[in-house]
Amino acid sequence: MKFQYKLIFISSLMIFFFAMAKAQKKQKIPTEKDMSAYLMVYFKDDTHGLYMALSKDGYSFTDINQAKPIIAGDTIAEQKGIRDPYICRGPDGMFYLALTDLHIYAQKQGYRSTEWERDGKKYGWGNNRGLVLMKSKDLIHWTHQVLRVDQAFPELADIGCAWAPELIYDEAQKKMMIYFTMRFGNGKDKVYYSYMNKDFTGLDTPPKLLFSYPKDVSYIDADITKVGDKYHMFYVPHDGTSGVKQAVSSTINSGYQYDDKWYDPEDKGCEAPTVYKIIGQQKWLLIYDIYRINPHNFGFSETADFVNFKNLGRFNEGVMKSTNFSSPKHGAVIHLTKKEAEKLAGNWKLDMQF
Numbered sequence: 001m002k003f004q005y006k007l008i009f010i011s012s013l014m015i016f017f018f019a020m021a022k023a024q025k026k027q028k029i030p031t032e033k034d035m036s037a038y039l040m041v042y043f044k045d046d047t048h049g050l051y052m053a054l055s056k057d058g059y060s061f062t063d064i065n066q067a068k069p070i071i072a073g074d075t076i077a078e079q080k081g082i083r084d085p086y087i088c089r090g091p092d093g094m095f096y097l098a099l100t101d102l103h104i105y106a107q108k109q110g111y112r113s114t115e116w117e118r119d120g121k122k123y124g125w126g127n128n129r130g131l132v133l134m135k136s137k138d139l140i141h142w143t144h145q146v147l148r149v150d151q152a153f154p155e156l157a158d159i160g161c162a163w164a165p166e167l168i169y170d171e172a173q174k175k176m177m178i179y180f181t182m183r184f185g186n187g188k189d190k191v192y193y194s195y196m197n198k199d200f201t202g203l204d205t206p207p208k209l210l211f212s213y214p215k216d217v218s219y220i221d222a223d224i225t226k227v228g229d230k231y232h233m234f235y236v237p238h239d240g241t242s243g244v245k246q247a248v249s250s251t252i253n254s255g256y257q258y259d260d261k262w263y264d265p266e267d268k269g270c271e272a273p274t275v276y277k278i279i280g281q282q283k284w285l286l287i288y289d290i291y292r293i294n295p296h297n298f299g300f301s302e303t304a305d306f307v308n309f310k311n312l313g314r315f316n317e318g319v320m321k322s323t324n325f326s327s328p329k330h331g332a333v334i335h336l337t338k339k340e341a342e343k344l345a346g347n348w349k350l351d352m353q354f
Contacts, residue, residue: 029093030337035279037341037354039139041085041097042328045296048073048081048103052139053325054341056354058278058285058333060321064348067325076144077101078130080111084164084221084272084330090176091169094137095334096200098165098178101130101146123160124186131165131180135200139336139344145201149182152203160185164221164272164330167196170252176200177253179210181220189218191235193253211247211256213237224252225275225284231256232306234263234273234286242269244288246306265311266299268292276333287331290314295327 038055049069053061064070073081081103090096104126106112116127129150136142149162165180179193192207211233213219219237226232233247233256244264247256264270269292277284286301286309300320301309315322322328336344341354 029089029091032277032279032335034337035335036338037336038276038279038333039087039336039341039344040328040331040333041087042331043073043083043085043099044069044327044329045104046327048077048083048105050082050085050097050099051325051328052344053322053328054336054345054350054352054354056352058276059319060323061325062323062350062352063325064345064350070348071142073103074111076134076146077103077132078146078148079103079106079117079128080109081106082132086164086166086274086332087334088167088169089334094135095139096167096176097132097134097136097142098167098180099132099134100128100163100165101132102126102128102163122186124183126161126163129159129162131162131178133200139340140347147202149180149203149207153206155206158185159183160187161189163189166223166332168224168226168252170195172252175204178203179222179224179253180207181222182207183218188216189220189238191219191222208253210253211235213239214258215239221272223274226252227284227306232275234275236271236273242271242292244270244273244286248306263301263309264288264299265301265309266290270299272330274332277335279335285312285333287333289328289330291329296329297326298322298328298331 038058040053042051050071053063055061083100085099087097107115118127131147134142134144150156150159160183163181170177176196181189182192183189191210193210194207195204197204217239222235224233231249243262249255270288272289274287282304288299290299297314299314300312303309338354345352
């Protein structure tokens with residue numbers, strides 16, 4: 001009988017230590033103190049593919065594939081092209097990408113016989129209905145899924161577009177929140193939010209309005225950054241011109257307060273704002289896509305308090321550098337560890353030290 005108890009005790013210990021070892025093998029979630037590099041994702045109009053660039057300091061970026069797409073849009077998207085990539089690190093340590101499934105030159109390139117998938121008079125410019133969702137543990141090998149927003153819920157069957165998706169983890173709901181630009185028919189573009197399912201393949205909840213602009217104009221391209229206990233949302237209203245405004249809330253999906261101020265310093269049309277933090281410093285950089293200049297370029301402003309912003313200029317016209325690429329569109333930036341950056345650079349044979 002004592003021998004049986006010993007066996008049970010030893011078995012229990014083995015199960016305990018096996019469970020502990022298994023838990024330790026789970027991917028450790030790095031914090032800011034672990035970070036040593038920056039990864040920028042972007043796309044280009046001429047290819048409608050996905051690009052990546054690395055940086056050691058957050059100010060000078062080098063494309064990892066010599067300014068060629070790392071993933072071709074026609075391999076992952078229904079429309080054979082992607083736009084508006086956004087990347088984030090999830091609470092599970094995995095990397096998540098969300099992109100617009102849209103090719104604006106698909107007719108010219110022989111992917112379809114019409115300018116748009118549907119009647120432009122009825123559904124407006126672009127009139128896509130899909131988003132591309134991607135997931136990776138190493139930034140090299142990716143799974144992908146096309147999410148047809150119009151098929152997610154019956155009330156969305158006649159949407160006119162689904163653009164510029166972004167992601168943020170809702171700590172209260174314990175779910176990934178996706179938010180994106182959407183319109184019904186050829187109406188005004190507005191920003192909506194929903195929650196992803198646990199497999200990151202579809203929507204768990206019907207999209208709801210994230211923010212109401214006080215004027216009857218389109219507003220697009222929201223980007224949310226949590227700083228302290230506040231959520232800072234930058235977005236683009238088409239209010240006489242196209243530029244960047246900010247709304248702040250203490251709640252992730254409601255309560256954003258309208259601020260009439262323009263936060264980009266450009267005199268040309270801007271869109272696609274996004275924010276990233278300088279590692280180890282109380283500085284954040286706001287990026288905006290200056291789409292009404294030729295060639296396209298990114299502009300940058302730096303802030304320590306989200307009230308006062310210093311204009312850093314455009315890529316290669318000041319402190320910000322794009323060392324081997326030009327004409328980027330709709331960027332997003334995350335932090336990487338030294339190991340992650342070195343592995344990614346090595347995979348693409350980029351000679352870069354971190």
